[in-house]
Amino acid sequence: MQEDAIRLGVIGTGLAVQRLHWPALERLTDAFRLTAFANHSRPKAENFAGYAGMSMDDYAADYHDLLERSDVDAVLISLPIPMNYPVTKAALEAGKHVICEKPAGVNDAEARKFIELVDQYPDLTVLITENSFYQDAARLARSLIDGGALGRIHLASWRTVSQLVPKEGQFSSTPWRHDPGYEGGPHLDAGVHHTAIIRLLCGDVDQVSGVSQDANTTHGGPSDLSLNLRFVSGAVGNYTASYPELAVPKEPNDFRLYGTDGVMSFRFRELSVYRPDEPPTTYRTGQFDGGHFNAFLNFAEAIRLGEPVIGTVAQTYRNMQIVLDGLEAVANGEVRTIDPYPSELSATALPLWSPKRTDPLFDNPDYVTIEHE
Structure with missing residues (x-):
């Protein structure tokens, strides 16, 4: 693991993280280092800690507590669709880069608010994990x-x-x-x-x-x-x-x-x-991983090297x-x-x-x- 690896917090540790995101992150230890995780369900958090090799000392029941941590540069948001916009908003306000599950909102109006929100933070990287772009x-x-x-x-x-x-x-x-x-x-x-x-x-x-x-x-x-x-x-x-x-x-x-x-x-x-x-x-x-590895790689290269994000x-x-x-x-x-x-x-x-x-x-x-x- 490189010392300059992006310090990543995970918000939501359910099935999508276990099946889709964690297998990609396991292959990108030179780019990411997990430092914190949050889930309202402690059993799901304990399950994640087990397979990800994390300590429950780095667990937060409330994602706001995770966003306050200084050892988190970026967050993975893997939550029910109605949570994508409000949690991304909170993360950007906390100065964190964001990689978030699709889609970008519950309806057309919220998706447009999402676009306007991201435009307010040009120095932060936001990638929506539409893995099909990267498949x-x-x-x-x-x-x-x-x-x-x-x-x-x-x-x-x-x-x-x-x-x-x-x-x-x-x-x-x-x-x-x-x-x-x-x-x-x-x-x-x-x-x-x-x-x-x-x-x-x-x-x-x-x-x-x-x-x-x-x-x-x-x-x-x-x-x-x-x-x-x-x-x-x-x-x-x-x-x-x-x-x-x-x-x-x-x-x-x-x-x-x-x-x-x-x-x-x-x-x-x-x-x-x-x-x-x-x-x-x-x-x-x-x-075949559906493009998740490539999405995380694009996210890392965007943060580190200024490469353009495809899954905007x-x-x-x-x-x-x-x-x-x-x-x-x-x-x-x-x-x-x-x-x-x-x-x-x-x-x-x-x-x-x-x-x-x-x-x-x-x-x-x-x-x-x-x-x-």
């Missing part, structure tokens, strides 16, 4: 698209269907997901990951319409949402997500992009490219807009134009992230395997 197969897909593998994308289609019922030890069992204090239910919670990848690969959406349906009594919000999308680039698309109560057959759940020169099928850890007069090519990336509040707000405006369009039976707040919509949406320490995308040149059928 390795998604970054590889974007690099292939940027290199012309598909030509001009004219159609994008994604259908994802999976049972969503409370299961012990799973994210679906989290009480605040059953009666969410935020708009959209599972579509805001999970759907923003999908819209992040849609924007990374296809650019911004400028128009949305759709329909919804409900077939799940165990979670708040509509279970089914189908949106028609128009992109700034001129491409069109459809995004359908369903979270039914009943079990469903295994689904491909892949994102398909149709271009003038080729077609791509994206499946989170692998992607396939189909081009005329060439054998289909499948690319597979190595260890404004960028993650754009992911929310597609879902929230889609739900609004459904409710009003209209085609809705996306408001270009806080800046103009773009055919490229956001830059492709790569770590400063490597070029172009991955440390290990053998990290990606390529198969020709």
